[in-house]
Amino acid sequence: MRSTERSKELFKASLMHIPGGVNSPVRAFRAVGGEPFFVDRAHGSHIWDVDGNAYIDYVGTWGPAILGHAHSGIIDAIKQAADLGTSFGIPNPHEPRMAELIKELFPSIDKVRMCNSGTEACMSAIRLARGATGRDKIIKFDGCYHGHTDSLLVKAGSGALTFGHPDSAGVPKEFTQHTVVVPYNDTEAVAKALEANKEKVAGIILEPIVGNAGLILPREGFLEKLRELTREHGAMLIFDEVMTGFRVAKGGAQELYGVVPDLTCLGKIIGGGLPVGAFGGRADIMDCLAPLGPVYQAGTLSGNPLAMAAGMAALEALKSGAVHQHLEKLGARLESGMCRAASDARLDVTFQRSGSMFCAYFGKHPVHHLGDAMRCDRDLFTRYFHGMLEQGIYVAPSQFEAGFISAAHTDADIDRTIQAASKAMQTMHE
Numbered sequence: 001m002r003s004t005e006r007s008k009e010l011f012k013a014s015l016m017h018i019p020g021g022v023n024s025p026v027r028a029f030r031a032v033g034g035e036p037f038f039v040d041r042a043h044g045s046h047i048w049d050v051d052g053n054a055y056i057d058y059v060g061t062w063g064p065a066i067l068g069h070a071h072s073g074i075i076d077a078i079k080q081a082a083d084l085g086t087s088f089g090i091p092n093p094h095e096p097r098m099a100e101l102i103k104e105l106f107p108s109i110d111k112v113r114m115c116n117s118g119t120e121a122c123m124s125a126i127r128l129a130r131g132a133t134g135r136d137k138i139i140k141f142d143g144c145y146h147g148h149t150d151s152l153l154v155k156a157g158s159g160a161l162t163f164g165h166p167d168s169a170g171v172p173k174e175f176t177q178h179t180v181v182v183p184y185n186d187t188e189a190v191a192k193a194l195e196a197n198k199e200k201v202a203g204i205i206l207e208p209i210v211g212n213a214g215l216i217l218p219r220e221g222f223l224e225k226l227r228e229l230t231r232e233h234g235a236m237l238i239f240d241e242v243m244t245g246f247r248v249a250k251g252g253a254q255e256l257y258g259v260v261p262d263l264t265c266l267g268k269i270i271g272g273g274l275p276v277g278a279f280g281g282r283a284d285i286m287d288c289l290a291p292l293g294p295v296y297q298a299g300t301l302s303g304n305p306l307a308m309a310a311g312m313a314a315l316e317a318l319k320s321g322a323v324h325q326h327l328e329k330l331g332a333r334l335e336s337g338m339c340r341a342a343s344d345a346r347l348d349v350t351f352q353r354s355g356s357m358f359c360a361y362f363g364k365h366p367v368h369h370l371g372d373a374m375r376c377d378r379d380l381f382t383r384y385f386h387g388m389l390e391q392g393i394y395v396a397p398s399q400f401e402a403g404f405i406s407a408a409h410t411d412a413d414i415d416r417t418i419q420a421a422s423k424a425m426q427t428m429h430e
């Protein structure tokens with residue numbers, strides 16, 4: 001068994017001062033039981049906890065660490081920027097450069113505004129879509145996560161075509177009554193929702209590849225059909241690429257599938273590990289934002305020089321496309337090894353992947369929407385998770401989170417991971 005004394009002590013102290021001992025709920029390991037470890041430092045593909053245990057990391061701080069932890073280019077950029085001051089609250093030279101870099105990678109973006117998190121990006125994109133169209137309704141998909149904004153914390157209820165139901169206490173029903181929730185990959189449901197709410201839908205927001213219910217790919221033609229339907233109905237197509245942006249391809253899922261949204265939400269990788277978000281898109285829509293237009297949106301720390309420097313260092317490193325080629329190779333190696341391990345152990349595992357983003361579902365059937373994901377065997381996943389952790393492999397502590405490979409992972413890391421998975425799976429039958 002790993003020694004966990006120091007992590008246990010720190011968690012005990014945290015529980016006294018922080019709700020649940022954590023500053024974001026999934027870190028508490030509630031889905032898999034046990035207690036979180038506390039991280040002392042991270043480098044490349046590895047993290048080390050305060051008890052001295054090393055782990056090969058597949059969480060990658062939930063996506064941002066695409067170049068690996070403590071990437072020297074990012075660390076140097078932060079240090080240089082910090083010497084000049086941490087925040088100015090008035091434009092700094094990093095801001096136009098960051099905007100240009102984003103536009104270069106995402107040709108669908110004419111103009112972009114920076115903010116401080118993915119939540120803010122999605123919240124602001126929704127407000128902008130509503131402000132620009134003069135319509136109130138939003139269509140979202142069951143199982144897609146767009147941050148913890150009131151009106152987006154909704155899952156499908158029985159009256160899904162007309163009313164959404166809040167997914168959290170503290171969200172008044174009235175706040176979500178303009179959110180219509182439909183199943184992912186279901187174009188008929190979308191068409192019906194648009195018909196039922198004619199000329200009322202401001203936009204459709206989605207993860208073009210879903211990374212918040214494991215890893216769900218859009219079915220062939222799904223994104224294209226959404227593009228067609230939104231055009232027909234005068235609604236905006238909003239791609240939430242907070243997770244997939246710069247990850248599944250340097251230009252995100254929109255590059256991969258060749259579908260052009262009206263608005264795009266970005267986050268995670270764009271901050272190089274610092275708190276950053278961004279949203280951008282067609283100039284005529286973006287110009288509805290204050291100070292040009294009537295849609296208000298602001299942020300004291302938006303465009304922060306440290307965060308811009310870190311983010312730009314990350315994006316610059318991704319520009320050539322070489323990193324993504326390397327990531328695809330690592331991803332394919334992991335996929336084939338994991339499938340072999342599962343079949344050797346005679347376990348039903350459905351491995352879904354896009355480049356360096358993946359999920360091993362403990363179930364026999366392909367996962368096309370949240371309902372499919374919910375049918376997976378979560379007890380098996382829990383045993384797998386702890387089996388991996390004990391062998392020094394850290395995968396996300398929930399069946400419904402995507403895994404991430406970084407450019408700092410090596411073939412040897414992947415092979416050791418497959419070996420560990422094989423061992424964990426062999427014992428899961430007992």
Ligand SMILES: *Cc1c(COP(=O)(O)O)cnc(C)c1O
Nearest residue numbers: 117118119145146147240242243
């Ligand atoms: C993580 C995530 C968000 C929220 O971003 P935060 O920075 O955690 O606020 C929004 N949308 C998607 C798709 C995400 O993966």
